[in-house]
Amino acid sequence: MSSTDTAAVLEKDASDSAEVGAGLDVLDGVAARGAPIARIVRERALPPLIVVGLVLGLWQLVFVLGLTDADKLPGPAMVWHSLDELWCQETLLPIVWTSVWRGLSGFLLAVVIGTPIGLVVARVKPVRTAIGPVLQGLQSLPSVAWVPAAVIWLGPDNVAIYAVILLGSVPSVANGLVAGIDQVPPLFLRAGRTMGATGLAGVRHVLIPAALPGYLAGLKQGWAFSWRSLMAAELIASSPELGLGRYLQSRREAADMPGVLLGILLILIVGIAIELAFMAPIERHLLRDRGVQDADR
Amino acid sequence: MTPVLTTPQAVTGRVAGGVPAVRISHVHKSFGRSGARTHVLDDITLDVAPGEFVTLLGASGCGKSTLLNLVAGLDKPSRGSIEVPGGRPALMFQEHALFPWLTAGKNIELALKLAGVPRPERRAEAERLLELVRLAGAYGKRVHELSGGMRQRVAMARALAQGSKVLLMDEPFAALDAITRDVLHDEITRIWAERQLSVLFVTHNVREAVRLAQRVVLLSSRPGRVAREWRIDLPQPRRIESSGVADLSIEITEELRGEIRRHVQH
Numbered sequence: 001m002s003s004t005d006t007a008a009v010l011e012k013d014a015s016d017s018a019e020v021g022a023g024l025d026v027l028d029g030v031a032a033r034g035a036p037i038a039r040i041v042r043e044r045a046l047p048p049l050i051v052v053g054l055v056l057g058l059w060q061l062v063f064v065l066g067l068t069d070a071d072k073l074p075g076p077a078m079v080w081h082s083l084d085e086l087w088c089q090e091t092l093l094p095i096v097w098t099s100v101w102r103g104l105s106g107f108l109l110a111v112v113i114g115t116p117i118g119l120v121v122a123r124v125k126p127v128r129t130a131i132g133p134v135l136q137g138l139q140s141l142p143s144v145a146w147v148p149a150a151v152i153w154l155g156p157d158n159v160a161i162y163a164v165i166l167l168g169s170v171p172s173v174a175n176g177l178v179a180g181i182d183q184v185p186p187l188f189l190r191a192g193r194t195m196g197a198t199g200l201a202g203v204r205h206v207l208i209p210a211a212l213p214g215y216l217a218g219l220k221q222g223w224a225f226s227w228r229s230l231m232a233a234e235l236i237a238s239s240p241e242l243g244l245g246r247y248l249q250s251r252r253e254a255a256d257m258p259g260v261l262l263g264i265l266l267i268l269i270v271g272i273a274i275e276l277a278f279m280a281p282i283e284r285h286l287l288r289d290r291g292v293q294d295a296d297r
Numbered sequence: 298m299t300p301v302l303t304t305p306q307a308v309t310g311r312v313a314g315g316v317p318a319v320r321i322s323h324v325h326k327s328f329g330r331s332g333a334r335t336h337v338l339d340d341i342t343l344d345v346a347p348g349e350f351v352t353l354l355g356a357s358g359c360g361k362s363t364l365l366n367l368v369a370g371l372d373k374p375s376r377g378s379i380e381v382p383g384g385r386p387a388l389m390f391q392e393h394a395l396f397p398w399l400t401a402g403k404n405i406e407l408a409l410k411l412a413g414v415p416r417p418e419r420r421a422e423a424e425r426l427l428e429l430v431r432l433a434g435a436y437g438k439r440v441h442e443l444s445g446g447m448r449q450r451v452a453m454a455r456a457l458a459q460g461s462k463v464l465l466m467d468e469p470f471a472a473l474d475a476i477t478r479d480v481l482h483d484e485i486t487r488i489w490a491e492r493q494l495s496v497l498f499v500t501h502n503v504r505e506a507v508r509l510a511q512r513v514v515l516l517s518s519r520p521g522r523v524a525r526e527w528r529i530d531l532p533q534p535r536r537i538e539s540s541g542v543a544d545l546s547i548e549i550t551e552e553l554r555g556e557i558r559r560h561v562q563h
Binding site for chain 2: 016028188195206209212286290
């Protein structure tokens with residue numbers, strides 16, 4: 001049988017089995033599904049809102065019943081009043097923005113610095129042996145411990161603040177990438193190599209995307225660390241622009257308890273808001289694309 | 298009954314005449330440091346002719362996957378040489394090894410990109426390859442949305458996207474159910490003939506080896522050596538349950554079991 005005849009017979013035979021194959025595809029396939037907005041709101045937004053409501057109610061109750069000294073625990077309304085006051089003085093947004101800007105720009109700088117460090121630590125054995133443990137150890141060092149040294153070395157202004165953010169955040173970013181790379185299935189690397197993805201092409205097309213979930217976890221932690229470090233730095237170092245940490249400190253000095261509570265709440269809310277606005281959507285998108293998470297979870 | 302047309306060959310492993318698609322010459326492979334060295338492959342000599350479909354058959358420990366890795370260039374032989382004159386061969390694994398961060402189509406396009414296909418041509422070529430494996434609508438599908446059989450078909454398309462005429466397959470259908478495997482046997486046979494590929498297919502499934510191959514090479518285990526080979530002249534398309542395939546499978550299984558029995562310690 002000549003090769004063209006063979007090809008024709010095989011084509012016919014295979015088209016019979018193609019129908020079987022197409023049937024199997026329908027039976028085995030997984031359909032992507034979305035969720036109606038109403039259900040997302042009910043299942044995801046409602047429970048945390050209820051908890052917030054309960055905490056506020058409890059707080060109000062404690063205040064009304066006079067269970068503690070009103071100087072030490074002012075009621076929710078008094079804290080709200082402080083917020084209103086700040087808003088009317090038109091200082092609320094500048095204060096929040098100063099801190100958010102420092103936090104985000106410091107964090108981005110930490111990503112730029114931490115990523116190559118993580119890449120080198122993960123892929124170059126001697127470097128890993130030398131600085132891997134140090135990098136891990138740095139993560140457990142509270143960044144507030146750096147503040148005095150940073151202030152003495154760099155002066156009590158923005159430079160010291162950014163240095164503290166970086167010291168807190170860079171190790172998280174780098175360690176996240178190292179962990180992400182360690183978890184890359186070796187099969188992906190082999191598959192990449194057989195396709196010719198070696199050297200930098202391998203890093204770009206296989207290693208980085210495969211390590212992305214771990215890297216992203218590191219970024220999330222990196223943001224949390226940079227926000228925390230910033231608050232620690234702002235509490236102690238003083239710079240011309242008033243940030244949330246400095247505001248909190250000034251309220252303490254003024255024995256303004258509603259202001260102190262407001263400061264704490266604002267710091268908490270901004271931290272959560274950034275996480276929800278930037279980190280969570282990226283992570284959800286990434287995991288859903290890879291089928292790690294259901295579309296509506 | 299179809300006569301079983303087999304020609305027991307002298308174990309030379311060489312194909313007469315012409316430049317082979319794959320030439321494996323006196324290859325040895327050992328792992329571990331001296332003292333605790335494991336000799337995995339022992340003097341393997343084997344050619345795959347252009348357009349030939351060869352299955353490598355053996356029990357576990359025969360080093361068939363190791364041999365495939367050597368041919369793929371993922372590892373180097375301890376001694377001997379491997380030549381693939383057509384350039385880097387494509388390799389398919391038991392697991393699909395598709396990248397979950399890319400769609401089916403983009404997985405194929407990445408292989409095209411790495412093979413140097415210019416960007417404007419990639420999309421159309423990826424669609425063509427998906428059509429070839431009968432997944433015309435799957436371009437935008439994520440890997441997790443595909444069934445096991447569909448994944449292996451995309452993996453096949455991605456392997457073909459590398460543009461090599463030599464396709465290495467490492468038990469690519471072992472993790473699939475029997476019905477899906479049957480369908481994919483038909484598909485790979487069709488694509489092999491259509492594209493005139495040279496295939497080196499590793500399996501421990503005797504019937505699968507006979508169903509697909511023009512030549513079945515039996516490796517002995519620990520260390521792996523070419524024990525025997527059969528040329529299979531049954532016409533394609535074959536059915537895995539046909540008597541021709543069954544009869545030859547019985548003969549080869551006997552031989553395989555004999556090889557395995559040699560390892561019983563008396």
